[in-house]
Amino acid sequence: MKTKIFHSRLFQGKRLAISIPCFIVMFLIFALPIDVLAIETISGQSLFIEHCSGCHINGGNIIRRGKTLKLAALKKRGLDNPEAIARVARNGIGSMSGYEEYLGKDGDKLLAEWIWAQAQNAWTQG
Numbered sequence: 122m123k124t125k126i127f128h129s130r131l132f133q134g135k136r137l138a139i140s141i142p143c144f145i146v147m148f149l150i151f152a153l154p155i156d157v158l159a160i161e162t163i164s165g166q167s168l169f170i171e172h173c174s175g176c177h178i179n180g181g182n183i184i185r186r187g188k189t190l191k192l193a194a195l196k197k198r199g200l201d202n203p204e205a206i207a208r209v210a211r212n213g214i215g216s217m218s219g220y221e222e223y224l225g226k227d228g229d230k231l232l233a234e235w236i237w238a239q240a241q242n243a244w245t246q247g
């Protein structure tokens with residue numbers, strides 16, 4: 122009788138020893154990439170709020186009404202991709218000056234990806 126209890130306890134201990142590393146691996150697989158994505162979304166958005174939203178609030182344009190960040194306006198001028206938007210963010214366009222020195226390394230890309238996602242969602246998120 123006593124040995125039986127001993128055996129089953131040992132078995133439980135083994136299960137625990139296996140399930141802890143399993144949990145850690147699952148955490149690494151599932152939680153980490155989501156975390157990284159969340160950080161990217163926040164920094165694209167925070168860059169926009171900090172440097173662009175003054176004139177482009179909700180993807181509009183308070184100075185030149187037609188020159189918005191909405192899908193139709195971007196398409197009209199061939200700016201309907203993240204690369205083109207990143208270029209405008211860095212170098213400016215027309216009467217808008219560039220913001221390269223404020224965006225930091227890869228900030229232009231993060232920002233452009235975020236703007237492009239917003240344009241495709243008609244600026245209904247965030």
Ligand code: HEC
Nearest residue numbers: 172173176184185188189194195209210214215216217220
């Ligand atoms: C001080 C106001 C101001 C700020 C801040 C600003 N913009 Fe602009 N933006 C403009 C104006 C004005 C235009 C129109 C320029 C022109 O064509 O003469 C424009 C045009 C654009 C266009 C082209 C849109 C179109 O439909 O033609 C893009 C893309 C753009 N801005 C992105 C950005 C990004 C990204 C930021 C932040 C890094 C930013 N802008 C910050 C004023 C601003």
